[in-house]
Every structure is written in C-alpha cells, then in structure tokens.
Amino acid sequence: MPTSFPTLGFGAGERVVANLQARSQVIANVENIYRDVELYPSANIHPTSYKFLGIDCRPLELDEDGKHLETPASDPPSPIFFEPQGAAWVPDVCETDPQVTAALREITDEWENAKNDPLVRSLHSQVWYVFLGLERMFFQFRREFDLQGDGESPPQTLGKCQNGSTIVPSVIADRFYPAIWGSMRCSPAAAFVPKELLYPKGTPPHTLIHILIEQEPSEMLTRAEVMILTATMITRLEGEDCLEYDTIPVMAITIFGQMKARVIEAHCTPQVLVIKKTDLLDFSTNKVANKNMDILLGFMCADLVENATEPTVPTETPKVCNTDTVDLGNMLTMDQSPRKAGKVKTARGGTLRRMFQKMKMSPRVDPEAEGGHSQRMGQ
Numbered sequence: 001m002p003t004s005f006p007t008l009g010f011g012a013g014e015r016v017v018a019n020l021q022a023r024s025q026v027i028a029n030v031e032n033i034y035r036d037v038e039l040y041p042s043a044n045i046h047p048t049s050y051k052f053l054g055i056d057c058r059p060l061e062l063d064e065d066g067k068h069l070e071t072p073a074s075d076p077p078s079p080i081f082f083e084p085q086g087a088a089w090v091p092d093v094c095e096t097d098p099q100v101t102a103a104l105r106e107i108t109d110e111w112e113n114a115k116n117d118p119l120v121r122s123l124h125s126q127v128w129y130v131f132l133g134l135e136r137m138f139f140q141f142r143r144e145f146d147l148q149g150d151g152e153s154p155p156q157t158l159g160k161c162q163n164g165s166t167i168v169p170s171v172i173a174d175r176f177y178p179a180i181w182g183s184m185r186c187s188p189a190a191a192f193v194p195k196e197l198l199y200p201k202g203t204p205p206h207t208l209i210h211i212l213i214e215q216e217p218s219e220m221l222t223r224a225e226v227m228i229l230t231a232t233m234i235t236r237l238e239g240e241d242c243l244e245y246d247t248i249p250v251m252a253i254t255i256f257g258q259m260k261a262r263v264i265e266a267h268c269t270p271q272v273l274v275i276k277k278t279d280l281l282d283f284s285t286n287k288v289a290n291k292n293m294d295i296l297l298g299f300m301c302a303d304l305v306e307n308a309t310e311p312t313v314p315t316e317t318p319k320v321c322n323t324d325t326v327d328l329g330n331m332l333t334m335d336q337s338p339r340k341a342g343k344v345k346t347a348r349g350g351t352l353r354r355m356f357q358k359m360k361m362s363p364r365v366d367p368e369a370e371g372g373h374s375q376r377m378g379q
Contacts, residue, residue: 022246025270027237029054033273034230037223038179044220057221060265060276066295078274081206081249082265083303087294091143094152104141107133111289114259123214123257130255130283131189131212137293138300155297170239171207176231185214186224194304205242206304207232209252217256217280225254225264229275233268249306253296259283261292263299
C-alpha cells in the first residue's frame with residue numbers, strides 16, 4: 001500500500017484523518033460494549049446496569065399514529081435517523097379477488113383466535129406468528145398508494161427494502177455468528193440496507209434488523225438485542241460499504257413471545273451506545289394488532305434522515321496537513337488497538353485509498369434521499 005496519495009484538494013487530508021480517528025474511537029467503544037454485554041449474566045439487562053455497560057437508553061415516544069412525538073425544547077437534543085410514516089400512511093389492501101381477501105382475513109381476523117390455537121401456544125410459535133404476518137403484510141399484499149401509473153404495490157415497493165435470501169456477512173460478520181446464533185431462542189431474522197440505485201450520490205449506512213426473541217416480553221433491554229445492534233454497527237463500520245461514516249444508525253423491530261413487539265432506534269458514538277425503544281406493541285386482539293401492524297409497516301418504510309458522515313467527536317487534526325502526501329504512520333496511531341490499526345492498514349484495496357477515491361469521485365450523501373435494499377437472514 002503506498003505511503004502517499006495524489007493531491008485531492010485543500011483540506012482533504014484533514015477530513016480523512018478526522019474520519020478515521022472518529023471511526024476508530026467509535027469502533028473501539030462499540031467493541032467494548034459488545035464484549036461486556038456478551039458476558040452479562042442475565043438475558044435481560046437491568047436498567048441499573050445501562051450506564052456501567054456504556055448504554056444510554058431512552059424512551060422512543062410515539063403519537064397515536066406511530067410517528068415520533070415532538071421533543072420538548074427542554075430535553076437534550078438527540079439525532080433522528082429514521083422518520084416513520086405512521087399508520088395512517090398505510091392504505092387498505094387491494095382486495096382484487098376472493099383469494100386475496102381470504103389470505104388477508106387469515107391475518108387481520110385471526111389475532112384473537114391465535115391465542116387459543118394449540119399450534120400457537122409456545123413462545124416459539126407466537127413469535128413466528130407475528131413475524132410471518134409482518135412479512136406477508138410488507139411483501140405480499142398490494143395497496144393503492146398515491147403513485148403514478150399502477151398505484152397498486154406492496155409496502156416494500158415504496159419502502160427502502162427489497163427481499164433477499166441469504167445471510168450477508170457485510171451486515172453481521174462471521175466472527176459474531178457463534179455468540180449471536182448460539183441460542184435457538186434469539187436470533188436476527190432479516191436485515192435491510194438502503195438500495196444502491198436510489199442513492200447515486202452514495203449509499204447511507206442506515207440498517208434495519210428484525211430480531212426474534214422466543215421468551216417472555218420485557219420492558220428491559222435484552223442481551224440479544226444489544227449484541228445484535230453492536231455486532232451490526234461494528235461490521236458495517238469495518239466493512240467496505242460505509243467507509244465515509246463513523247455513525248451506523250440501526251433500527252430494530254424485536255418480536256417477543258406472547259405476541260408482543262417493539263421498535264428500537266440506535267446509533268453509536270465514541271462515548272456511548274444510544275438506544276431509544278418504544279413501549280411494547282400488542283398483537284393479541286384484532287383491532288390493536290392491525291393498528292400496530294400498520295405502525296410497524298410505517299417504520300419499515302421510514303425515511304432515512306440526518307447525515308452520519310461528519311465525525312461525531314471533536315478530533316485534533318494536524319495544524320499543517322500537506323494534501324500531497326499523508327503519513328500512514330501517524331494515521332495508525334489514532335487507534336490504540338493494534339488489531340484495529342492493522343485492519344485500517346491491510347483492508348482489501350486499502351481503506352485510506354478507497355476513502356480518497358470516494359472523496360475524489362463521489363459527492364456526499366444526500367440524507368433526505370429515500371430507498372432501501374433488504375437481505376433476509378435465516379436462522
């Protein structure tokens with residue numbers, strides 16, 4: 001790997017140094033959180049342990065429609081990376097023939113009956129009943145959105161995701177598999193990343209994960225949720241898809257036993273892991289379940305907002321930075337971990353080289369753009 005790069009313009013060297021330093025600090029912090037949570041002695045994390053583990057857990061408050069409540073001016077600001085559409089945004093299903101109607105009624109009219117069904121008595125069955133209902137509502141049933149031409153489309157067409165079929169190591173790396181898939185009761189079920197075609201200026205790092213936890217629902221964060229969130233952030237930061245970012249916003253839809261679910265929005269900083277979670281959403285009665293299903297669809301089709309490109313921590317940059325050359329030796333001291341420094345140096349094609357190429361050839365990401373691509377993940 002060369003020790004110098006061609007001139008890319010005034011300030012390019014400082015930006016690369018700042019980005020790499022911020023990324024290194026975030027990766028190191030999230031790695032520590034992952035390791036500590038992996039060793040936590042209980043499946044549920046008691047709130048008194050959040051601060052010790054480096055977790056800033058906050059309520060994610062929604063209005064009646066399932067959108068974010070306005071944050072009072074007195075509260076400390078927290079960036080919003082996902083903007084849910086709300087339940088009212090989701091149109092009724094287009095019941096074009098009796099088969100569609102029958103398939104729809106199997107979901108919308110059977111929530112209450114499912115509680116007494118012998119096949120849905122186990123926590124495993126309850127989790128999968130809700131998850132498969134969400135999958136069908138998102139991918140299968142067409143609705144009449146306000147579109148040009150043929151307005152009948154499933155929500156995934158308007159959302160930021162499309163169906164995949166395999167586990168993607170670029171979302172959760174292989175090294176996390178033994179710990180995360182070690183229990184049959186907790187696992188990621190699907191992962192979604194933005195569609196490249198919708199982001200010609202650069203794909204944002206936002207990620208959506210479905211998490212299945214076959215245990216009693218809890219208002220406390222679970223160890224599985226935090227491990228999956230942090231593993232996703234680390235993988236995306238260390239991968240080739242998010243070189244210009246030091247923040248990985250992750251949304252998780254967690255489905256529990258007893259037909260409960262919640263939404264989590266999380267992002268990482270060099271100091272803490274910020275996690276905002278909703279109250280538990282109920283799917284045990286038809287009326288409530290169908291409303292909450294539309295709320296989840298609104299989250300899955302959320303707009304991706306905020307810019308996760310700029311460093312999230314003030315970093316010291318050289319007072320004089322010659323953009324004709326960049327000293328790799330100085331850059332590698334930004335991370336105290338030799339393992340991570342080695343990754344910066346030896347990543348395929350060279351992390352620094354790829355970052356310079358992106359800065360030279362590609363404009364910045366437009367945070368207001370929309371789109372998404374999904375990768376389904378098997379158990």
